[in-house]
Each structure stands twice: as C-alpha cells, then as structure tokens.
Amino acid sequence: xxxxxxDKVWDSHVISQIDGGPSVLYIDRQFIHEVTSxxxxxxxxxxxxxxxxxxxxxxxxxxxxxxxxxxxxxxEQLSAFQVQKLKENCEKNNITYYGLGHENNGIVHVVGxxxxxxxxxxxxxxxxxxxxxxxxxxxxxxxxxxxEIEMVFASQCILQPKPKKMKITVDGKxxxxxxxxxxxxxxxxxxxxxxxxxYFIEYAGSAIEALSxxxxxxxxxxxxxxxxxxxxxxxxxxxFNYLKGRKYAPQGDAFxxxxxxxxTLKSDSDAIFDTEFTFNASDIEPMLTFGTNPGMGMKISQSxxxxxxxxxxxxxxxxxxxxxxxxxxxxxxxxxxxxxIFVGSCTNGRIEDLREVASIVKGRKKADxxxxxxxxxxxxxxxxxxxxxxxxxxEAAGIQFRQPGCSSCLAMNEDKVPKxxxxxxxxxxxxxxxxxxxxxxxxxxxxxxxAVAITGKITDPREFL
Amino acid sequence: xxxxxxxxxxxxxxPIKIENIDTDQIIPARFLKATSKDGFGDNLxxxxxxxxxxxxxxxxxxxxxxxxxxxxxxxxxxxxxxxREHAAWxxxxxxxxxxxxxxxxxxxxxxxxxxxxxxVQISDSFLLEIFNEVEKDVNSEIEVDLENQKITIVxxxxxxxxxxxxxxxxxxxxxxxxxxxxxxxxxxxxxxxxNRGEIFFYK
Numbered sequence: 001x002x003x004x005x006x007d008k009v010w011d012s013h014v015i016s017q018i019d020g021g022p023s024v025l026y027i028d029r030q031f032i033h034e035v036t037s038x039x040x041x042x043x044x045x046x047x048x049x050x051x052x053x054x055x056x057x058x059x060x061x062x063x064x065x066x067x068x069x070x071x072x073x074x075x076e077q078l079s080a081f082q083v084q085k086l087k088e089n090c091e092k093n094n095i096t097y098y099g100l101g102h103e104n105n106g107i108v109h110v111v112g113x114x115x116x117x118x119x120x121x122x123x124x125x126x127x128x129x130x131x132x133x134x135x136x137x138x139x140x141x142x143x144x145x146x147x148e149i150e151m152v153f154a155s156q157c158i159l160q161p162k163p164k165k166m167k168i169t170v171d172g173k174x175x176x177x178x179x180x181x182x183x184x185x186x187x188x189x190x191x192x193x194x195x196x197x198x199y200f201i202e203y204a205g206s207a208i209e210a211l212s213x214x215x216x217x218x219x220x221x222x223x224x225x226x227x228x229x230x231x232x233x234x235x236x237x238x239x240f241n242y243l244k245g246r247k248y249a250p251q252g253d254a255f256x257x258x259x260x261x262x263x264t265l266k267s268d269s270d271a272i273f274d275t276e277f278t279f280n281a282s283d284i285e286p287m288l289t290f291g292t293n294p295g296m297g298m299k300i301s302q303s304x305x306x307x308x309x310x311x312x313x314x315x316x317x318x319x320x321x322x323x324x325x326x327x328x329x330x331x332x333x334x335x336x337x338x339x340x341i342f343v344g345s346c347t348n349g350r351i352e353d354l355r356e357v358a359s360i361v362k363g364r365k366k367a368d369x370x371x372x373x374x375x376x377x378x379x380x381x382x383x384x385x386x387x388x389x390x391x392x393x394x395e396a397a398g399i400q401f402r403q404p405g406c407s408s409c410l411a412m413n414e415d416k417v418p419k420x421x422x423x424x425x426x427x428x429x430x431x432x433x434x435x436x437x438x439x440x441x442x443x444x445x446x447x448x449x450x451a452v453a454i455t456g457k458i459t460d461p462r463e464f465l
Numbered sequence: 466x467x468x469x470x471x472x473x474x475x476x477x478x479x480p481i482k483i484e485n486i487d488t489d490q491i492i493p494a495r496f497l498k499a500t501s502k503d504g505f506g507d508n509l510x511x512x513x514x515x516x517x518x519x520x521x522x523x524x525x526x527x528x529x530x531x532x533x534x535x536x537x538x539x540x541x542x543x544x545x546x547x548x549r550e551h552a553a554w555x556x557x558x559x560x561x562x563x564x565x566x567x568x569x570x571x572x573x574x575x576x577x578x579x580x581x582x583x584x585v586q587i588s589d590s591f592l593l594e595i596f597n598e599v600e601k602d603v604n605s606e607i608e609v610d611l612e613n614q615k616i617t618i619v620x621x622x623x624x625x626x627x628x629x630x631x632x633x634x635x636x637x638x639x640x641x642x643x644x645x646x647x648x649x650x651x652x653x654x655x656x657x658x659x660n661r662g663e664i665f666f667y668k
Contacts, residue, residue, distance in 0.1 A: 015650070015657045021632025024650060026657055036549065038500035049648065064498060078498035085500050129548040129572060143572055145550035147579035147643065155647035155654055161630060163571070193485055194542040197571060227545055229571055293485050293545070313589065317484040317540065410494040410547070419517065431489040431546060433512045 002268025004165050005234050006200045009140040009265065013123045015157060022159040028122040030057040030152045031108045032095070034064055034086040035412070036127030040149035041089040053156045054094040058117060061086055061099055062107045063128075064412045067375050067402035070100050079413065093153075106378020106404045109133040109346035113217065114380050116246025120235040120262040125152060130346045130428065131230070132223040136216035137243075138235035138265045140200070143224060163229045164198055164274040167267075169205035172281035177462040179356070180215035181348060181426070181445035183207065184222040185287035185297045187279065193295035196228030199274070202267060203233050207281035213242040214352045221347045222428050225294040234266040286461055289430045289443040290333060291321040296430075300448065300460050306330045324432055325440050326420075336458045338442070340423035341372035342435070343449050344402075345409035348426035349377030351384045353446040358390045360450035360464045361397040367456025373400040373415070375407040399453065411436045424452045468581045471637040474562055474609045475619070477534035479526050480599045481510075486539055487546035488573065492555045494547075505551055506558030527559075531603045538565045538595055538607075543584075544573025553580045563609050565616065567592040578633050579643065585609060585616055591625045594618065611637060 003011070015024040032040075037059070044051065051057075064079045074080035083100070090097035098104040104115060109130050112118040120138035125131060127149045134141035144158065151158045170183060188195075201223050208216065216233050223231030240259050243249045250258045285299040298304065306329040310318045322329060343349070343357055354374065366372055374394055376382040382404055385391055391401045408415040409427035411434065417423040419438025426449050430441035444452070451461040496508040514525050521528040537556065543566040544552060553576040556564065562582060567589045569577075577584045587595075598605050598618050606619045611634060617624035635641065647654075 015653055018632045021630045024647070024653075026654070035497050039502050039550075042501065043644070047644065047648075049644075052651075082498055082500055127548060127550075129546065143548035145548055145553070145572060145576035145579060147550060147576065151644055151647055154644050155651065156658075157647055157650070157654055159632075159643045159646065160575075193545055194568060194570075197542070197545075197568065224546075227542070227570055293487065313541075313593070314484055316482065320483065410489075412494045412497060429487075429489070429546060431487045433493055434489050437493070437495075437512055437517060 001272060002270040004267040004271040004273060005138060005202055005265055006140060006165055006232055007271070009121055009123065009138070010162060013140070018159070022161045024157050025123060025160045026157050027125050027152050028056065029117060029124045030149070031112055031124070031126040031131070032057060032059045032149065033108050033128065034061050034082045036146050037149055038082065038085050038089065039146045040153055041093070043150040044153050047154070049154050051093040051095070051153050056156060057095050057152070059086060059090045059095050059097040060105055060108050060111050062404070063406045063410065065100055065405045066413050067405050067407045067415055070403045076414070103379050106380065107346045107349060107406055109221065110349060110377030110381065113137065113213070114246070114378060116243055116249030119243065119249060119258070120239060120265050125158065129224040130221050132228070133217050133221040133346055135220040135223065135230045135232040136213060137239055138232060138262065140230065140232065142230040163200040166196060166199040166201045166228070167273040167276045168201055168203050169276070169278040170203070170207040170281055171205040171278065172207055173210070174207055174281045174284060177286055177447055177465050178284050179445040179447060180211050180218040182284055182287045184219045185289065185294070185443060186284045188222065188225055188295045189287065189297040190279070191226055191277065191295070193225060193293040194227045195295070196223060196226030199228050201226070201228045201231045202273070203231055205278070208233060209236065212352060213238060214350045217350070218347055222294065225428060235262045286445060286448050288333065288448065288458065290325060290327055291318070292324055292430055292432050293321070294428065294430060294443060296321060297443070300458070301334060303330050303332045304328070333458045334460065337369060337456060338424050338452055338458065339369065339371065339421040340417050341370055341449050341453050342375070342408040342423055342425040342427065343446055344375030344377065344407050345427035346377065346406070347428040348446050349375060349381065351381050353426065354381070354385050354390050355388070356446040357450040358393045360447065360461065361399065361453055362393045364397055364454050366398040366453045369456045370453055372453050373402050375402045376404050378404050397453070408435050410434065411439070424449050468640045468642060470640040471562070471581060471583060471611055473611065474535060475606055476536045477532070477604060478536040478538045478595070478599055478607050479532045479534055480596055481526050481537065481539045482596055484540035485542045485545055488544055488549050488552040489546055491544070491552040492549065497549060497551050502554045504558065505555035506560070509555040509559045535561055536563045536565060536607055536609065537561045538592070538599070541566055541568040541589065541592070543569050544577070545570040548572045550576045550580070553577045553582055557582055565592070565595065578637065581637065583609065583611060583637060585627045587616060587625050587627060594623060
C-alpha cells in the first residue's frame with residue numbers, strides 16, 4: 001500500500017513508538033514568540049536542563065506588540081516585560097531572536113517562509129495554532145502547547161499521537177474575484193469548525209495547484225479552524241521557485257540536491273486516506289462569515305441560514321451566536337453598514353494580500369464610516385509595500401498603514417475593536433470578543449475588505465473588478 | 466517533574482451547555498501577558514462571567530451558587546481555536562480536574578492531559594443525559610474512574626466507557642511527565658540525528 005505525503009514526512013521523523021501511546025517525533029524546526037514560551041523556559045530551568053538544540057529554534061516578537069511607534073519603548077508594562085523576557089531567554093539560551101524593529105521581525109508564520117526557514121519535508125512546531133501555515137511547503141507543521149515547547153527545548157522531540165489523514169480536493173478554475181481565502185472559508189462552511197478534528201489534511205486538485213505560495217499558505221493556515229492538526233500541500237515548481245535564493249534555504253548545489261529530494265514528497269497514487277472530500281472551484285464565490293466561529297460562513301450573496309436548518313442540539317449555540325453578532329436568521333448581509341476594517345495577520349498579511357487591497361482602493365477614498373488599518377505581516381512585507389508605493393495608495397485612500405505584528409487578529413495589544421462594532425477582517429477567527437471585548441468580526445478576503453472600505457457596506461468585490 | 470496523581474473522582478458538576486467553546490472564551494487573549502502559570506483561574510471564562518463593568522453575570526454557571534464541583538461539563542467541540550495552554554492552566558487553577566464533552570479539539574486535549582486534567586469524551590446522548598440530570602438535580606454526582614475508563618451518573622447508575630491511550634493513562638495515574646520520558650530517550654535521539662543522511666536543512 002502506498003503512503004500519503006503526510007505519512008512520508010511524519011514516519012521519517014518517528015524515533016520510536018510507545019506501546020498503545022504516542023510517537024516520539026523528531027522536530028526539525030521550532031519557532032517561538034513572547035506569549036507562549038516564557039513558562040517553557042521556566043520549566044526547563046526548574047529541571048536544571050539546558051536547551052538541547054538551540055540552533056533549531058528561532059524567535060520573533062509578534063503577538064503582544066504595538067503596531068505604531070515601534071522605535072519607542074513598549075508603553076504597556078506587562079507587554080514590555082513579556083517581550084523583554086523573550087529577549088533575555090533567547091540570549092541566555094543562544095536562540096536567534098528577531099525583536100521589534102529588526103529587519104527579520106514579523107509574524108512568526110510570515111517570517112518563517114519568507115526567510116526560507118520553512119522547507120518541504122520538515123517537521124515544524126510553534127506554540128501557536130496557525131503553525132499549520134507552513135504545511136503549504138509540504139512540511140508537517142502544527143501548533144503545540146507550552147508543555148510541548150518545553151519538550152522540544154529539552155529533547156528536540158515531542159510525544160504525539162499520529163493523526164488520521166484527510167484529503168480535500170478542489171478541482172477547476174476559481175472565478176474572478178475569488179481568492180484562496182474564499183476557498184478555505186467555503187470548505188469551512190461545508191465541513192464546520194470541527195470537521196477536521198483528529199485529522200491532518202492534504203489539499204490537492206487543480207485549483208490548489210494553480211495557487212501561488214502565499215495563497216497556499218492562506219489555505220493551510222486555516223486548517224486549524226476546521227479543527228485539523230494541520231494542512232499540507234505537495235511541493236512543486238511553484239514551491240521550488242519561491243524557495244530559491246531565500247536567505248536560510250539551501251543554496252547552489254545543496255539546493256539542487258534538496259529539490260531532487262523534495263520532488264519525492266507527494267502522496268503515492270495508491271495511498272489511502274481515512275476520508276476524502278472533493279469540491280468544485282466554480283461553486284465558490286467571495287465568502288464571509290456571519291457567526292462566531294469560522295465554520296459559520298456563506299457566499300456573500302446568500303442569506304443567513306434559518307433556525308429550521310440547524311440540528312436541535314445546536315440551536316441554542318446558533319441563536320446565541322447570531323444574537324451576539326446582531327444578525328437575524330434569514331438576513332442578507334450585502335449592503336449592511338460596517339465600522340472597522342482590519343487587513344493583516346498570518347492568514348492575509350503578505351505582499352500579495354496588500355497588492356489586492358491596493359488594486360481596489362487605488363485612486364479611491366475609503367467611506368467616512370470606516371476606520372481602517374493595514375498591518376503588514378513582517379518588516380520585509382512592509383519594506384516591499386513601501387518599495388511598490390502601496391503605502392502611498394493606502395494613505396491617499398485614508399487608510400492607515402501600520403508596522404508589523406499580529407495586531408487585531410487577537411487584539412492582545414491596543415488594536416482593539418470597540419464593543420458592538422462590526423469589523424470586517426482578513427484574519428482567521430471570528431470568536432466572541434476575539435478582536436476586543438464585545439467586538440463583532442466578519443471574516444473575508446483582502447479583496448472583499450477593500451470593496452467594503454470604499455462603500456462602507458458589505459459589498460461583492462467583483463463590482464470593482 | 467512529577468505531577469499530582471489522578472485518582473478516582475466523585476463530584477458534583479458545573480454544566481455549560483454551549484457548543485464550540487473556543488480557548489478565547491476560556492481565557493481571552495488580553496490575559497495572556499503573564500510569564501508564569503499562576504492565577505489564570507480568576508479570568509477563566511472572563512467575558513461570560515463578568516460584564517464590562519466587572520460585575521459577575523449571575524446566570525453564568527460559574528457564578529451560580531447552585532453549581533459546584535471539580536467536573537466541568539460542556540457542549541461538543543470543547544477547546545477549539547488557539548493553542549494557548551493558558552486555557553488548561555485556567556481550568557486547573559480554578560479547581561477543575563475533569564472536563565466532560567462529546568468532542569474535544571486536539572491541541573486542547575494534549576494541553577489538558579499535560580496539566581493533569583482529564584478530558585472525558587462521551588457520546589452526544591450521554592452528554593445530554595448528564596445535562597438533563599443536573600438540570601433536574603444540581604446535587605447529582607458524577608464518578609470518573611480513570612483506571613476502569615468509566616464515567617457514571619451515581620444516582621441513576623447509568624455509565625459509559627471512555628477512551629484514553631494507555632501511555633497517557635499511566636502518566637495521569639502515576640503523575641509521570643513527558644519531558645522526563647523524553648530526557649530518558651536522549652541516546653536514541655542523538656543516534657537518530659546522526660543517522661539521518663545527507664539531507665540536512667540548516668545553515
């Protein structure tokens with residue numbers, strides 16, 4: 001029997017298998033950030049154990065940092081202390097650290113790929129659920145808790161049960177104005193926020209193959225919103241072209257050799273998945289969410305499902321979600337007035353996302369009722385956007401162009417959406433209070449966010465294309 | 466480092482009959498600024514427990530005096546979303562030792578067990594039975610027997626088995642810890658690194 005791509009990468013990293021229990025899985029690379037790592041460092045210290053393989057861990061400050069005036073000390077005391085602690089822990093343990101203002105600083109899942117740390121065939125973890133992003137390169141990458149970070153610090157391994165395997169095929173051609181964000185929101189609307197739990201998902205099919213690396217990252221990024229451990233896409237020429245010349249990717253002969261190996265990283269034709277789904281790209285339209293989990297999504301032109309379509313156990317939760325959002329069952333959202341727009345995050349804070357926003361807002365002004373900011377995913381994205389003059393386009397449209405960080409995706413910093421306000425967001429989660437206590441999030445693609453910016457209302461981006 | 470050993474638990478329950486409870490609800494991001502593991506229980510379910518003036522919301526089960534105990538019972542897909550282990554720390558710090566649901570998110574499940582909390586996954590119908598039982602009688606007790614992998618509504622005697630991998634079960638029963646185990650495997654890990662062959666990715 002053949003092996004899936006996931007099996008190939010996972011199995012080649014298993015050192016041993018505990019009877020009736022998890023595998024001892026070797027981790028090639030770990031990323032850490034300020035929020036989930038301090039307790040792991042403390043744990044290690046309490047054990048009197050030193051960090052086993054410091055060169056295989058890289059740190060960046062991203063979750064809990066301001067997105068304006070980054071050259072100044074962080075004002076909020078607890079945040080300043082947390083970032084300082086990361087710096088000290090990295091210095092003490094010989095870990096490369098990209099702090100605020102460093103040319104390589106940015107959101108961990110933007111920085112890893114753009115610097116060439118993320119490579120096909122690797123195992124990667126980070127104390128952040130969106131580590132699934134890196135699977136776009138054909139690596140097995142998943143989010144872990146702080147206890148597991150400590151395991152990797154101590155042994156470069158974690159104990160992990162092997163997930164089941166799911167394959168999601170999207171065939172055909174995406175329509176105009178339909179992006180990879182719409183693809184994953186569409187899949188979520190079909191499979192729900194728990195549809196992938198217990199699984200590792202391989203995405204395949206002609207619509208996936210046609211996506212750029214950045215677009216593939218958006219799809220893999222939101223695998224966790226399906227509940228899946230991660231997502232993976234077989235590396236191909238698009239992958240190799242993206243990686244060539246990246247700072248920490250293999251160079252010259254080593255790159256050629258690596259590509260020969262990476263080409264073997266695909267599911268065998270007779271590989272068996274535990275479950276499979278197939279979707280047609282032409283069925284997908286610009287999507288948005290209307291509820292309080294990312295599985296509660298619909299096509300932008302549709303109406304919110306009515307209560308009779310919800311199973312009895314879920315009715316209470318469903319009603320609670322709509323009440324929180326201030327929406328009624330059966331309501332259409334097209335034309336609904338919005339308040340805030342956030343463009344950024346590890347889902348959609350890359351240069352291609354910023355270019356898409358610019359393609360619509362160029363030469364236009366944002367609507368008066370909209371407060372909007374764009375937060376680049378990293379210093380490199382920021383630099384590239386400025387080089388292309390995108391910052392000027394945003395400014396002319398009345399949109400703020402901020403400095404890199406996770407920002408309003410989880411609103412740990414001051415970038416909070418006020419209670420009761422609607423925020424159209426290119427991020428990944430619309431949970432209650434995610435963008436600030438009482439905030440109401442509507443997840444969309446960067447193109448849709450840009451269309452809403454101009455009209456001030458929920459608008460189909462295809463009207464601008 | 467050894468953790469508290471998990472023994473059989475007999476307790477009243479605190480029911481939260483909501484599905485898809487994500488870790489942002491269990492512990493909102495703005496409370497993740499601490500650099501230690503302590504004190505998160507105060508902010509467990511913060512935005513469901515307190516209004517924006519910090520007044521307790523009386524109807525929320527954690528504030529409702531009629532509920533008590535070390536077993537939390539919640540709707541399906543508990544712990545989805547963010548990987549923050551702070552969610553498990555908050556649940557543990559508040560005083561829960563068991564979370565019962567008909568479905569758990571993967572990362573939360575690992576985080577819970579790594580902190581001595583037992584996630585007990587049961588069928589949708591048995592979960593509903595527990596909710597109904599507590600609605601009828603808030604003093605009704607539940608017994609969670611890890612050794613025999615069985616959960617019982619004491620009053621009615623109705624029970625259901627639950628799954629847990631035998632390694633994790635032994636860890637919980639004996640208070641073993643994964644890092645200690647991995648440290649004992651250093652030799653095998655070193656050998657693996659040495660024998661990996663040509664493809665070595667790092668500069």
